[in-house]
Amino acid sequence: MSSPDINEDDIALVTEILRSGQLSIGPYLEKFEALIADYVGARHAVAVANGTAGLHLCMRLAGVDDGGEVITSPFSFVASANCILYERGKPVFVDIDEESLNIDTRLVEAAITARTRAILPIHVFGQPADMDRLNAIATRHSVTVVEDACEALGSEYKGRKVGTFGQAAVFAFYPNKQMTTGEGGVVVTDDPEWAKALRSLRNQGRAEMGGWLTHDRLGFNYRLDEMSAGLGVSQLSRVESLLGQRSAVAARYHEALKRIPGVRPIMPCGGTTRMSWFVYVVRLDDGLPREDIAQHMAAQGIPTRNYFPPIHLQPFYRRDYGYRPGQFPIAERVSATTLALPFHGRLNDQDIERVCDGLARAINAVAPACAGAAV
Ligand SMILES: Cc1ncc(COP(=O)(O)O)c(C=O)c1O
Structure with a gap:
């Protein structure tokens, strides 16, 4: 069905990283994050183990709690709704538009309740959701928007790259994606507080300045290793x-x-x-x-x-x-x-x-x- 595009430069860089001995939390993670942030046009990028992990962290930061509702599309890969369930939230599905196959923005406002914590549109198959309308609704109701851009690296909505419309957006790099890191994903955001929290949550809840065995909060191991980050750097150079x-x-x-x-x-x-x-x-x-x-x-x-x-x-x-x-x-x-x-x-x-x-x-x-x- 699909095949990753791996060239000799990719292989050389990953080999070099293997030889370096630094296989996690190293320079390629930072390089990859800086390059992705620049490519998408976001202030911060936080790389994670896969797209699902990125979505999960965004649901946590959006305040999804027991019974907290997130409005999303039923026409997607299962991970885009599972991430809500991980936080004991409730996916509130809204039907799709027959042309774009994305969430039908005409139906979104009626789905908002006092328990709505977020709207999670998916740019399905690389087709951007109608972000102007979604953001207008979200602003009216003070609800957070997180873009599931896992299928849409490089897609543009009204001349601007997806990933820059919500509070945060998640891209994924599984080998069937536009570019790959093997397994891997990234969360992009303009909000420095979200970026800081994402870095802590993906790294077992460690604080930026804390010790290696000091844990500020309940976190996860959602880190991206150096080989994956290096592959990402190489792939992104020819995206x-x-x-x-x-x-x-x-x-x-x-x-x-x-x-x-x-x-x-x-x-x-x-x-x-x-x-x-x-x-x-x-x-x-x-x-x-x-x-x-x-x-x-x-x-x-x-x-x-x-x-x-x-x-x-x-x-x-x-x-x-x-x-x-x-x-x-x-x-x-x-x-x-x-x-x-x-x-x-x-x-x-x-x-x-x-x-x-x-x-x-x-x-x-x-x-x-x-x-x-x-x-
Ligand atoms: C729309 C959507 N959301 C989330 C994901 C999850 O990404 P990953 O497989 O990297 O966890 C995918 C992956 O295919 C996807 O297509």
């Missing part, structure tokens, strides 16, 4: 080229898919002035049997994924929190009709043709009524 390659692959997919009836790519929309492509997802027309198409493609050796099953319908959300089908109809409908195709920056024209031919063949085989998909 624009990585994003450019992914964008070119997406453009080739758009072209190749035009000949396949019933298949619609997800396109930049609304305030998106730059889409940083995380995955390449298409929507299938109603009536096209997604599972059969995916199976037919798998039989041809082409993997696909149903990004994303709605979070509220995950087995433990249904079992432990009582969610059921029908509560968020748009997210559920979108979820049933989306298919992620293999995607990374080094797919060539031949690879893309092969995937699109495979998709056309699958549709012709399982839905002959939609035949006409040119193979």
Whole structure:
């Protein structure tokens, strides 16, 4: 489905770090943080072990407590709601907009209560959420906004990079992301108090000036090691080229898919002035049997994924929190009709043709009524 873009410079730098003997809390962590802050346009960056850890710390700092509510989207990777549960908070799901696939800002205000602690929009698949409207609502109700930008490094909303709109934002660098650190994530914020607290929380609750075995608060081990930070430094030095390659692959997919009836790519929309492509997802027309198409493609050796099953319908959300089908109809409908195709920056024209031919063949085989998909 995806493949990290690792070059000889990445390998050389990580090897050098291994040889240095300083494998944690070293110069590359600081370098990586400074470079990310500069790239995103935020005052502070605090690197963490993964995106989920970053979101968890933000929920803690936003004051999410037992029963504290956080308004978010059900159409996302499960971690964006789990981070609320870690603090015994309650994810308050709001349905999505059918075009952007992001939280429907028209429904957000009605979901705010006296217990609302935060709004957590997700820039899903790299498409920025409507941050102007969300921030206006948040300001009216004095609620904290945290951006889940895990899928959106480099995306721009109305000409400005995501990660600069909320009180804080989280990026993630798992190997399927636009750039990778292996496992890894970063929280960016303009607030020096948040930055200080994040540094303490990720480091077992140690204070900035305290001793190694003095713990100011209950913290976590959410540190990012030096090899990961070094890989991040190396990857970030060519991030624009990585994003450019992914964008070119997406453009080739758009072209190749035009000949396949019933298949619609997800396109930049609304305030998106730059889409940083995380995955390449298409929507299938109603009536096209997604599972059969995916199976037919798998039989041809082409993997696909149903990004994303709605979070509220995950087995433990249904079992432990009582969610059921029908509560968020748009997210559920979108979820049933989306298919992620293999995607990374080094797919060539031949690879893309092969995937699109495979998709056309699958549709012709399982839905002959939609035949006409040119193979
Ligand atoms: C929207 C979203 N939030 C959070 C995460 C969690 O990031 P990580 O896997 O680094 O913990 C991901 C990762 O895929 C994600 O896509």
